[in-house]
Each structure stands twice: as C-alpha cells, then as structure tokens.
Amino acid sequence: MRFPTRTAHECPRAWLALLAAVLISVMALLLAPAPAQATSGDDLSWSVKPGGDTARTNFSYEMDAGGTQHDSFVVTNLGAKAFKLAVYAADGTTSTTGALDLLPATEASTGIGAWVTVETPTIELAPGAQADVPFTVAVPADAEPGDYVGGLLSSYVDIANGGTVQVDRRLATRMNVRVAGDGRVSMALSQLAASTGLAWNPFAPVPGSVAFEITNSGNVRARGPYTVTMAGPFGWGKRTTTIASAELIPGGSAAVATSLEGVWPLGWLTTTVEMSPEGIDGVPGTAATITTDGWAVPWGQFGLLAVIVAAAICIGLWRGRSAKKELP
Incomplete structure (x- = not known):
C-alpha cells in the first residue's frame, strides 16, 4: 500500500490549522447566549414606615440587656380594595450575596423576632386607610452584647390554584438593636x-x-x-x-x-x-x-513554541533533502 507524502513546507500549515480550529470551538462556547428570566406582577399595594418621627427610615435602638422600648409601625393601604395583613417581627439573615433577608413566618426567631410583641398581630385595611400598630421590644436580661438585626413585617398570604399554592407577600421595615457591652x-x-x-x-x-x-x-x-x-x-x-x-x-x-x-x-x-x-x-x-x-x-x-519547533524541524528536513539531492 502506498501512503501520500507531505512536503516539508506543509507541516507548519497543519499546526496552524489545528490551533485555529480549537480557538474557534472555544469562542463558540463562550459566546453562547444565556436563558432569560421572567417576572410577575402584583395587584396589591401598601406601604410601611416607622411611626412617629417621619424622618426615620428604619427602627434603630441602643439598649441595655433587660431593657424595653415602645414604638409603632404604620401601614397604609394604597390599593383599591380592602385586605387583611399579619404584622410580626422576624430575625435577619443573609442571602448568598450578603443581602439582608428576614426569616419566613414558619421559621422560629431567637433574636429580634422573639423580643418584639405586636399589640395587633392582624389588621384589616379599607382602601386608603392607615393603621398605627404599637409594639414593644423587650431585650432579655441575659442577651449578649452586640448588634441584632431583623425587621417588622406586614404579610399578605395569597392562596392560588385552588388552595394548593401559598404565596407570602411581605413588606418590612428594618430593625437594628445594639445591646450595650463590648463590641468586636x-x-x-x-x-x-x-x-x-x-x-x-x-x-x-x-x-x-x-x-x-x-x-x-x-x-x-x-x-x-x-x-x-x-x-x-x-x-x-x-x-x-x-x-x-x-x-x-x-x-x-x-x-x-x-x-x-x-x-x-x-x-x-x-x-x-x-x-x-x-x-x-x-x-x-x-x-x-x-x-x-x-x-x-x-x-x-x-x-x-510548538509552531516554531515544528517549523524548524520541517525546514531542517527540507534542507537535508535538498543537500542529498545535490550530492553527485
């Protein structure tokens, strides 16, 4: 059987063609489009804010262990229909990106969520109505010094698909409590x-x-x-x-x-x-x-380097063959 022969100057071309093919394949993978994500709307509308001082954007207290603090939470119905809301406190937690989140109602709190007592845990608001909900923060006597973070929430549980799916729609105001003592x-x-x-x-x-x-x-x-x-x-x-x-x-x-x-x-x-x-x-x-x-x-x-080495080998082989042809 006879195999086709390749001349010396074809070697570098083969190397370059291989490298180009690999590069094109990698770029195709890198430029592949990512899937889009969809969002859904909401027909309910209400707002929350701290009671009393209108300049506050959240609740922030410096307290001693065993101390108490009284305050209020203002909830306003901005929509066109009446609805009921649950009002409660929950401990803060962090997402994987470090963003602040609040524990769901089904998960027990051990900090702020356990220290806050809401006077009216369930409120009903007519369109345009506003409720000022009093609450008390009671820090345990054995609480460790440091910062505790959580929030006061208003929650509307939407039951859809014949009662098989529950969607908890929550709106909250952040609460920071610093218990006196050594900070680290x-x-x-x-x-x-x-x-x-x-x-x-x-x-x-x-x-x-x-x-x-x-x-x-x-x-x-x-x-x-x-x-x-x-x-x-x-x-x-x-x-x-x-x-x-x-x-x-x-x-x-x-x-x-x-x-x-x-x-x-x-x-x-x-x-x-x-x-x-x-x-x-x-x-x-x-x-x-x-x-x-x-x-x-x-x-x-x-x-x-591989291309240079391959080229040098090919040139060397070509020169060697040329020298043999010139011998008498």
Whole structure:
C-alpha cells in the first residue's frame, strides 16, 4: 500500500490549522447566549414606615440587656380594595450575596423576632386607610452584647390554584438593636479559588477570576474594603483591585466573585485577598488575609513554541533533502 507524502513546507500549515480550529470551538462556547428570566406582577399595594418621627427610615435602638422600648409601625393601604395583613417581627439573615433577608413566618426567631410583641398581630385595611400598630421590644436580661438585626413585617398570604399554592407577600421595615457591652469587629475569609481565562493569544494577557467567602465573625455589623492581588513567580505581572464590601450582620456570610483584567499566565499564579474591616461606626477591626497558589498555563506561548519547533524541524528536513539531492 502506498501512503501520500507531505512536503516539508506543509507541516507548519497543519499546526496552524489545528490551533485555529480549537480557538474557534472555544469562542463558540463562550459566546453562547444565556436563558432569560421572567417576572410577575402584583395587584396589591401598601406601604410601611416607622411611626412617629417621619424622618426615620428604619427602627434603630441602643439598649441595655433587660431593657424595653415602645414604638409603632404604620401601614397604609394604597390599593383599591380592602385586605387583611399579619404584622410580626422576624430575625435577619443573609442571602448568598450578603443581602439582608428576614426569616419566613414558619421559621422560629431567637433574636429580634422573639423580643418584639405586636399589640395587633392582624389588621384589616379599607382602601386608603392607615393603621398605627404599637409594639414593644423587650431585650432579655441575659442577651449578649452586640448588634441584632431583623425587621417588622406586614404579610399578605395569597392562596392560588385552588388552595394548593401559598404565596407570602411581605413588606418590612428594618430593625437594628445594639445591646450595650463590648463590641468586636472581625471578618473571616475562606473558600478562596482563582483561575484565568484560556490564554490562546501568546501576545495578550487574559482576565483572572477570583471567588471567596466573607463571614462576619464578630458581634457587630461590619464592612470594609478588600484588595485582590494576582501575580506570577517573584511578583511578575502583578495585578491588583480594591473593592468596598457591603455591610454584613454578625454571623452573616457573602459569596464574592470578582475579576482582574490584564493577567499574564506565567505558569505559577499566586492570588491573595486582604481585608481591613471596620464597624458601621468606623471602629477598625483586625485585618484578614487569605492566599492560594495554582497553575496558570500559558497555552498561547506553548502553542507558539510548538509552531516554531515544528517549523524548524520541517525546514531542517527540507534542507537535508535538498543537500542529498545535490550530492553527485
């Protein structure tokens, strides 16, 4: 059997064609569209606010353990039909992004949600009517010092699909209670992971991606800037960005994802996150740092090197054959 032969100058073309095919496939995956998300409307309309002082946007108290505080919650029907609302307090929690949320009515509270007693737990409002709902905050005598976060809620439970589905529509006003005592500002960093984009172009840097988790390990609300650094061996190609973090309640966590442009994959990549936390009153805390190392493969440079080596081999073979033909 006879196989087709290839001349020396065809070798580099084969290498370049292979690299081009891989690059086109990767770009097609990266540019694939994401699915859209839909939202639904709501025909009910009401508003809530703290009672008394119209300048307040939330409830905020500084109290001693064992102390009590009396206040009120104003609810207004802005719609065209009457409805009933449940009024209650709930503890605050955080979503995966660190945003404040409130526990559902089916989950027991141990902080603010357990300390608040509402005078009228159920109210009925005619169109345009307003209710001023009194309540009392009673801090237990054995409450630990620090910040407690929750909210006072108005809730309308909508039963749909013949009673098989319940939708709890809630509107709340935030409540902050600081129990007197020693405050501790502390943030912990964990679950650090870093990666870089595919470095197909040997003459251009790539974006770097960093993900980690921030946890408020102190007993007061805290925030603070964090600095993300990516660098190659000996600090070569160092890239840095600093971002201000949102407030986190005690015990709350937030998953953070950020990116750095212009990262050169130089084989070995060191990623560091540093945070300087401070309380919402500006009191500084202890700095936190976390570091991880990993490979950042310069595929583009390897590909270019492979093309150069292949070209050199092909040229060498061609010259060798030419020299043999010239021999007598």
